[in-house]
Amino acid sequence: MVLTTLNDREFRSGLAEAVKHGLIADAGHLEWIEASAAQLAERDLGAVTALIRRSIAIKADIVARDEREAGPRELLNAGHTVGHALEHAGGYQLLHGEAVAIGLVAECRIGEALGVTPGGTADRVEALLRALGLPVRTPAGVEVSRSDLLAAMGRDKKNRGGKLRMALPSEVGRGASVDVPANAVRALDL
Numbered sequence: 001m002v003l004t005t006l007n008d009r010e011f012r013s014g015l016a017e018a019v020k021h022g023l024i025a026d027a028g029h030l031e032w033i034e035a036s037a038a039q040l041a042e043r044d045l046g047a048v049t050a051l052i053r054r055s056i057a058i059k060a061d062i063v064a065r066d067e068r069e070a071g072p073r074e075l076l077n078a079g080h081t082v083g084h085a086l087e088h089a090g091g092y093q094l095l096h097g098e099a100v101a102i103g104l105v106a107e108c109r110i111g112e113a114l115g116v117t118p119g120g121t122a123d124r125v126e127a128l129l130r131a132l133g134l135p136v137r138t139p140a141g142v143e144v145s146r147s148d149l150l151a152a153m154g155r156d157k158k159n160r161g162g163k164l165r166m167a168l169p170s171e172v173g174r175g176a177s178v179d180v181p182a183n184a185v186r187a188l189d190l
């Protein structure tokens with residue numbers, strides 16, 4: 001990635017995946033992003049370089065673990081079940097990372113409603129994504145109906161046997177793959 005050639009919107013979009021890595025695999029990384037949010041939002045080169053290094057290491061570790069025990073790789077889908085569906089149902093007006101940012105908050109709220117994710121996680125993630133300049137709700141002008149969203153999720157490759165499968169935080173820095181009932185998605189305020 002050649003950082004200097006990205007416009008601000010594209011740059012911020014890339015930060016959503018780093019938040020995801022901290023949220024599902026490394027609480028210390030999430031705390032560091034929170035502490036460094038202002039520098040990251042200003043594209044401070046030292047902060048951005050450190051962020052990318054740590055995120056690459058976390059992803060590599062998850063992929064390596066996945067080769068020994070099936071499953072960890074699914075955690076990389078956090079924020080993406082809702083995120084991919086928003087991208088598609090919203091007619092690709094959202095950048096991938098913007099959709100993932102909205103998806104991360106939405107999936108944390110689903111996790112909290114299901115008792116999988118500790119209360120307060122969604123608010124914490126939302127505050128961080130806002131500080132990084134990312135959207136946390138579907139922006140005005142991008143219309144996504146619940147039925148379009150559910151239909152788009154049904155197309156998702158992670159869903160088997162008619163159930164929606166999501167990688168949800170089980171605590172900050174850890175995740176679990178969970179079957180989610182459709183009504184938990186219908187109840188979302190996006």
Ligand SMILES: [Zn+2]
Pocket residue numbers: 017080096100
């Ligand atoms: Zn992604």
